[in-house]
Amino acid sequence: MDSEELTEQETALYDRQIRVWGVDAQRRLSKSHILVSGTKGTVIEFCKNIVLAGIGSLTLMDDRLVTEELLSANFLIPPDENAFSGNSLAELCCDSLRDFNPMVRVSVEKGDLSSFGGDFYDKFDVVVVSCCSLSKKKLINEKCRKSPKRIAFYAVDCRDSCGEIFVDLQNYTYAQKKLDDTIERTLQYPSFEEAVAVPWSQLPRRVSKLFFASRVIERFEQAEGRNPGETSIADLPSVLKIRKELCEAQALNESNIPDGLLERLLVGTKEHPPVCAIIGGILGQEVIKAISGKGDPIKNFFFFDAVDGKGIIEDISNPSTGS
Amino acid sequence: MASEEQLLAIKKAKVLMVGAGGIGCELLKTLALSGFQDIHIIDMDTIEVSNLNRQFLFRQSHVGQSKAKVAREAVLRFRPHISITPYHANVKDPEFNVDFFKQFNVVLNGLDNLDARRHVNRLCLAANVPLVESGTTGFLGQVTVHIKGKTECYECQPKPAPKTYPVCTITSTPSKFVHCIVWAKDLLFAKLFGDKNQANDLNVRSGDATGSSEHAEDFFERREDEDFEQYGRRIYDHVFGYNIEVALSNEETWKNRNKPKPIYSRDVLTGEFVQQNGNLDKNSHIDDPSTVSAMASLGLKNPQDIWSLVENTRIFLESLKLFLGKREKEIGNLIFDKDDQLAVEFVTAAANIRAASFGIPMQSLFEAKGIAGNIVHAVATTNAIIAGLIVIEAIKVLQSDTNNYRMTFCLEHPSKKMLLMPVEPFEPNKSCYVCSETPLLLEVNTHRSKLRDFVEKIVKAKLGMNLPLIMHGSTLLYEVGDDLDEDMVANYSSNLEKVLAELPSPVTGGTVLTVEDLQQELTCNINIKHREEFDEEKEPDGMLLSGWVQSPQMKKVNHKQVDNEDSTSIVSQPVHVETEDVNETEIVVSTGTKRKSSEISSTSSIASAASVGTRSNQKPEEINDDDDDDLVILDGHSDTLKKKRLQ
Incomplete structure (x- = not known):
């Protein structure tokens, strides 16, 4: 780590958080480059958190045009249709985010991330995707893994008042604090593809129901060629059918994926701002941990459901290899 | 988005936010996005540079301006049609009386000091308005729900007194x-x-x-x-x-x-x-x-x-x-x-x-400032999470969804796989002098301590009263107010200088004093017990107040667990109940015995909250986090940084 000092301006601005994670971590943050794809409410919350924290740069990707629904949990864009003038969601978010912290470079990239070549990815330390189909998630995750440098990959989504974060730090070594000691610890992460392929019978007992339910919905959207979140109650019969198939194939009791939960995930397509704030906050913390190499990172799923109020970490990896 | 019933409750609600700082900015944003239409917000502070890393509604150009007012303008930019009423004022100002509080459906605290929290707690009790309370430090935080008569009030668990150092350590024999x-x-x-x-x-x-x-x-x-x-x-x-x-x-x-x-x-x-x-x-x-x-x-x-x-x-x-x-x-x-x-x-x-x-090893200005200013470590993410949890509880409160109220702890290290841990709220503490009418006991030398000592060291410092009135039977010994005539003022000032036993209506062993705060509408009775000697170092006040004890409920284990699916075992998880800018208290929540889920009936219990302590910081890399387990003191105010090594 080079010993470049923070400027006086940085020290004054970041005073309170340097007291949390130290000068060294702050320096690493200021040199980190983060890419996000899909800028709905949860990702907006995340972007706010890391721009405030003082990362080096943030690149936004989301070519969708602004709609009322896309703005339901967005505090960056005024609800003034005249101001939209054909700008994409990412473009409109970009200006406001710059304003949060002039020391962070915020920019927009157009196109479909999953179609970009390897050297595009090489520019980034962290890639976060949201509103992304199952196959694209797998593809982007693989591209991150193929880069000569380690790129941390996160997939995040909220449905109804539930949220899911997936983390792939590949081979991650960090300094773990144990009481007064610091030990070096290495974690092996599976890719998204590997994680969702782990046989359900091998998972620890009482894995969060949200894990299973999300896989069912994901599978359904993939099969129907839907964009993530393009669902309604009318889809329930088809979804229940997929649940049955999956549960039979995986030897899992269907009661682990209650109808009520699936219904909520299908119907609740409009974002819950408090849940966006919670998931965006947890994700922000995780990315800061991964960049700074400080603190125990989540391995490898995080689930939150406002109905029971629990925020749970699940390790979904192959028990024999850990990844 | 929320259900129809929720949306209706949100639209009709009139909410009061106290604090527009770290939690406050996040909270105001999340309330506005969630559809709240009528939000009032009190904050006496102005914006400083060191706020800008997390209080995201503020910019460099706002430094020096009112937090409440700038926060309002920033939120109206993305939600122009809602009503936000800012007050650049101290929540302890007399205009914010019980009638003021009564107009709200719920009060949401994002405060930075114990004093103001206690004050708001009392006004909410007096006005019978639900309170959602919160605090963060570093990666830790919590949200609690306080409903008069149903859940414990903010003061049901005694808050530890600020640690003070013996005078001679400071003046003659410093070692840290x-x-x-x-x-x-x-x-x-x-x-x-x-x-x-x-x-x-x-x-x-x-x-x-x-x-x-x-x-x-x-x-x-x-x-x-x-x-x-x-x-x-x-x-x-x-x-x-x-x-x-x-x-x-x-x-x-x-x-x-x-x-x-x-x-x-x-x-x-x-x-x-x-x-x-x-x-x-x-x-x-x-x-x-x-x-x-x-x-x-x-x-x-x-x-x-x-x-x-x-x-x-x-x-x-x-x-x-x-x-x-x-x-x-x-x-x-x-x-x-x-x-x-x-x-x-x-x-x-x-x-x-x-x-x-x-x-003693010297320190940098950065570290010295942290210690001298009792600065609490603060990051945007924890505040955002806590604000989200506040809104979730506030919506339950508006729907009177009593069975689902939770206090939620945001942890740095997972407990039972949880980073966000919900716990069922506790019942009111029957010995709490604030929300029950239990009398307190004061041991004091009635021939040596003056009424002034009693007012300053007990009524204000310990009982947190703002505008106190003290009565012995029907005799008024002391009161504060703008509308007193000169004779009374003179009478009270002369009383202040008298020792308790020589007051017009003498206060001696066995006397019951009634202390009231008219603004907080709080009354409490204090039994006086005469005692000759006090230990100068351990009891520097020359008085000892007791009777406000931890609820037996907190010690025994009689809370059913939040949910009965998870049978994994016991963890003792420290949780810090902190404030955004000033450290305060910490609750250690520990769960009880290991059980299988089938054994957990609706009446069984495994969670309980235990001791309340303090500490400044969880990050071991902090320089001041050495062997020192009793931090700072000093100015007699409660808002000091403290810490305590966890057991």
Whole structure:
């Protein structure tokens, strides 16, 4: 780590958080480059958190045009249709985010991330995707893994008042604090593809129901060629059918994926701002941990459901290899 | 988005937010996005640079403006059609009385100090308005729900008193850096720049020669024939040189301790800086006296650096000169403020020189500022998470969804796989003097303690009352208010100076005093018990208040677990109940015995909350997180940084 000092301006601005994670971590943050794809409410919350924290740069990707629904949990864009003038969601978010912290470079990239070549990815330390189909998630995750440098990959989504974060730090070594000691610890992460392929019978007992339910919905959207979140109650019969198939194939009791939960995930397509704030906050913390190499990172799923109020970490990896 | 019923409840709701800081900014944003239409927000603070890393509604250009007002404008930009009513005021102001609170469906706290939290708690109880309370420090935080008669109130669990240090540790035998900070801030800084009439122990234990006589009072005044440099050096040589020599002369003190070494300015500044001047010029272009800096004068830039003894000495002398030269008008009224750069520089230098004298490692200005200013570590993410959890609870409260209220802890390390851990709220503590009518017991020497002592040390400091009224039977002994006639005021002031047993209606062993706060609409009875002797070090107030004990419910285990699916075992998980800017308390939540889910019926219980303690910081890499398990004290206020090693 080079010993470049923070400027006086940085020290004054970041005073309170340097007291949390130290000068060294702050320096690493200021040199980190983060890419996000899909800028709905949860990702907006995340972007706010890391721009405030003082990362080096943030690149936004989301070519969708602004709609009322896309703005339901967005505090960056005024609800003034005249101001939209054909700008994409990412473009409109970009200006406001710059304003949060002039020391962070915020920019927009157009196109479909999953179609970009390897050297595009090489520019980034962290890639976060949201509103992304199952196959694209797998593809982007693989591209991150193929880069000569380690790129941390996160997939995040909220449905109804539930949220899911997936983390792939590949081979991650960090300094773990144990009481007064610091030990070096290495974690092996599976890719998204590997994680969702782990046989359900091998998972620890009482894995969060949200894990299973999300896989069912994901599978359904993939099969129907839907964009993530393009669902309604009318889809329930088809979804229940997929649940049955999956549960039979995986030897899992269907009661682990209650109808009520699936219904909520299908119907609740409009974002819950408090849940966006919670998931965006947890994700922000995780990315800061991964960049700074400080603190125990989540391995490898995080689930939150406002109905029971629990925020749970699940390790979904192959028990024999850990990844 | 929320269900139809939820949306209806949200739209109809009128909510009060107290605090527009770290949690407040996040909360106001999330409330607005969630569809709240009528939000009132109180905050007395103005915006500072160190807020901008997390209070995202504010920009550099807003520094110095009202937080409540700027936050309103920022949120109206993305939700222009809602109503936000800002109050740039102290929530303890009389306009915010019980009637004011009664207009709201729920009150949401994002506060930074214990005092204001207690005050709001009482007003919510008196107005019978639900309160959602919150706090964060670093990666830790919690949200709790307080409903009169249904769940515990904010004060049901006694908050620990701020840790104080024995006077002689500070004045004569410091062994930790924090002791030097306390000395520099509360004694030396206060002596030189604060209220001259305040009692000050700066010289007390240094020997008789400079005891607290009239002569000693004058000693710290600048003499007519002295320039700033001469005055600074005289003070320096006195406090770091002469006083140490005097202390050394008491050999008994040093039998089992390392002897300090006296430090004189002439020995530190040999040669080149003997007559140093002209540096004031570097600050001469500055119009605003609040921005003068000794570091700037001396070309020191990095607040993370640990200065040498020479540099500390130069900063000490330079900052003293700058106070005298640029901020003369304030001298006599200054109170240490962590955002006052020059004051932080002076205190850092003085603490470091004293540390050098006592063989204690010196610290950077950054660290010294953290200790002196009781600064709590704060990040945006925790505040965002906590604000989200507040809104979730607020919506339940609006729907009176009583069975689903939760207190939620945001943890740094997972407990039972959870980073966000919901716990069922506790029932009210039957011995809580705030939300039940249980009398308290006060042991006091009724022949020695004056009514003033009782008012200051018990009624204000311990009971947190703002506008107290004290009665013995039907006799009014004391009250505060604007509408009192002169006779009464005179009568009360004369009562204040009387010892309890000699009041017009004598207060002796067996007396029951009634203390009321008219603003908080809180009444409590105190049984007086006469006691002759008190331990000066352990009971410095000369009184002992008791009766407000931890609820038996907290000790025994009788809370059913939040959910009965998860049968995994016991964890003891420390959770810090903190404030955004000032540390406060911590709750240790521990779960009980290991069970299988099938055994957990609706009546069984495994979660319980236990002790309440404090600590400043969980991150081990912090320099001040060494072996020291009892942090800071000092000014008698509750809003001090404290910490306590967890069991």
